[in-house]
Amino acid sequence: MNDPRSVTAVPAVTLRGVTKRFPGVVANADVDLEIHAGEVHALLGENGAGKSTLSNIVTGLYRPDEGSLELHGEPVDLRSPRDALQRGVGMVHQHFRLVEPFTVAENIALGDQRDRRLVPDRAALERKVAALADQFGLSVDPRARIWQLSVGEQQRVEILKALYRDARILILDEPTAVLTPQEARALFETLRAMAADGRTIVFISHKLHEVLAVSDRITVLRGGRVVATVATASATPEGLASLMVGREVETGRRQERTNPLTNVVLKAYNLCAEGDRGLPALNGVSLEVRGGEIVGVAGVAGNGQRELAEALTGMRGLTAGQVSVSGVQLRAGDPRDAIARGLAHVPEDRLGTGVAPSLSIASNTVLKAYRDPEISAGPFLRRNRIMRRASELIARYSVSAPGPETRARDLSGGNLQKVVIGREFAGAPSALVVASPTRGLDVGAIENVHELLRAAAARGVAVLMISEDLDEILALADRVLVMYEGTIVGERDGEGADVDELGMLMAGGAPR
Numbered sequence: 001m002n003d004p005r006s007v008t009a010v011p012a013v014t015l016r017g018v019t020k021r022f023p024g025v026v027a028n029a030d031v032d033l034e035i036h037a038g039e040v041h042a043l044l045g046e047n048g049a050g051k052s053t054l055s056n057i058v059t060g061l062y063r064p065d066e067g068s069l070e071l072h073g074e075p076v077d078l079r080s081p082r083d084a085l086q087r088g089v090g091m092v093h094q095h096f097r098l099v100e101p102f103t104v105a106e107n108i109a110l111g112d113q114r115d116r117r118l119v120p121d122r123a124a125l126e127r128k129v130a131a132l133a134d135q136f137g138l139s140v141d142p143r144a145r146i147w148q149l150s151v152g153e154q155q156r157v158e159i160l161k162a163l164y165r166d167a168r169i170l171i172l173d174e175p176t177a178v179l180t181p182q183e184a185r186a187l188f189e190t191l192r193a194m195a196a197d198g199r200t201i202v203f204i205s206h207k208l209h210e211v212l213a214v215s216d217r218i219t220v221l222r223g224g225r226v227v228a229t230v231a232t233a234s235a236t237p238e239g240l241a242s243l244m245v246g247r248e249v250e251t252g253r254r255q256e257r258t259n260p261l262t263n264v265v266l267k268a269y270n271l272c273a274e275g276d277r278g279l280p281a282l283n284g285v286s287l288e289v290r291g292g293e294i295v296g297v298a299g300v301a302g303n304g305q306r307e308l309a310e311a312l313t314g315m316r317g318l319t320a321g322q323v324s325v326s327g328v329q330l331r332a333g334d335p336r337d338a339i340a341r342g343l344a345h346v347p348e349d350r351l352g353t354g355v356a357p358s359l360s361i362a363s364n365t366v367l368k369a370y371r372d373p374e375i376s377a378g379p380f381l382r383r384n385r386i387m388r389r390a391s392e393l394i395a396r397y398s399v400s401a402p403g404p405e406t407r408a409r410d411l412s413g414g415n416l417q418k419v420v421i422g423r424e425f426a427g428a429p430s431a432l433v434v435a436s437p438t439r440g441l442d443v444g445a446i447e448n449v450h451e452l453l454r455a456a457a458a459r460g461v462a463v464l465m466i467s468e469d470l471d472e473i474l475a476l477a478d479r480v481l482v483m484y485e486g487t488i489v490g491e492r493d494g495e496g497a498d499v500d501e502l503g504m505l506m507a508g509g510a511p512r
């Protein structure tokens with residue numbers, strides 16, 4: 001950590017009374033905030049707390065309705081991201097903005113208007129990029145093409161893009177979401193080196209232990225307002241979580257399983273399947289999940305996890321292998337058969353795949369049950385029963401919504417996930433495949449979803465949870481499977497699993 005006495009007297013970023021409104025929403029309300037050069041300053045808060053809006057104001061994407069912004073003590077009126085970049089403000093977004101066929105050096109120079117030559121000096125550019133990468137420990141080959149790089153290396157390119165443009169204030173939005181533990185630690189070292197160089201780092205994350213590991217100070221937002229700014233040295237995960245949601249919450253503590261395991265319910269043998277581009281995505285995947293068990297599948301994004309979920313649930317055809325539920329083999333590529341056999345599915349894209357966004361909560365609750373006699377009489381739906389079912393789901397899962405007629409797209413991420421999970425559980429499944437169950441959710445919503453998954457396992461459901469969040473897997477899973485390039489490369493007990501070893505397996509390294 002940096003010595004707080006080493007930061008400059010004049011803040012690098014000063015927000016005074018900043019308020020930003022959107023139709024029907026106050027995103028930021030009278031925000032006062034100071035961020036110093038030479039520090040890593042974390043922003044924490046639930047979804048909708050105002051973190052992204054503040055970042056967009058500092059980077060020139062939004063203009064505040066009230067209040068003022070100062071950079072290094074100078075009042076500024078940023079009218080565009082280009083204005084912000086010219087004043088030394090850069091941002092690394094969670095979803096990278098790179099051109100895959102281009103080289104690292106070409107991506108870094110892309111859009112930089114300081115060099116107006118028609119034919120840039122490629123060799124000089126590569127030397128400058130290499131020197132910059134060496135200065136901050138961002139190891140990457142300037143001549144490599146983006147598609148040849150790992151996710152962690154691509155993130156380094158995004159950071160180098162900002163440094164190449166002389167960014168003195170760097171904002172990182174959920175920077176570790178797709179990194180292995182080793183890559184995350186390497187990133188933290190880079191951020192601390194940048195802060196030691198006098199730069200200002202704003203670190204936005206929902207992972208409390210990472211915020212505690214890398215930051216010097218932490219600002220917590222709730223409901224668009226600043227509720228606290230604390231020194232990291234005096235902060236605790238429990239205290240930060242309580243500030244975020246306004247009540248005490250669990251923070252990923254592992255709970256001992258008390259229910260007994262039953263026979264194998266979900267079984268996959270030698271699954272092979274192609275990805276969307278027609279290339280092999282699954283290469284002989286075999287696994288078993290017993291009733292009452294939560295099995296986690298860990299891996300860096302793009303190693304076959306999505307294809308595995310789709311193959312198990314009949315949404316993707318197989319080129320080889322078979323899936324069975326309770327000893328009955330499923331028809332490959334037939335999601336209706338999977339549903340009929342008691343296999344439920346919570347997809348990773350809850351808005352695009354999990355629901356019909358333009359339909360109401362009520363309609364979404366019966367998407368898989370509209371043929372049931374309880375719901376329909378021939379071609380006619382029983383509307384009163386559908387509304388009653390939706391109202392019961394809203395009450396049982398504490399969905400925050402005006403009523404059953406609320407459109408799915410109008411729900412927050414956490415409430416939308418509750419609707420999807422509630423619908424899947426309504427069919428009393430014997431097995432559940434859930435992918436990225438808490439991606440994009442805040443601490444309170446994560447706690448609720450984890451409780452629902454534990455409760456399902458306690459009822460004897462076989463739960464296969466696919467997640468890129470290793471902390472989540474270690475908090476819930478009885479066993480951990482690691483995927484790399486479409487293959488299961490390792491299996492460990494969830495209790496006492498070694499994080500570094502799992503990270504090594506996720507990156508394709510040999511197990512210890």
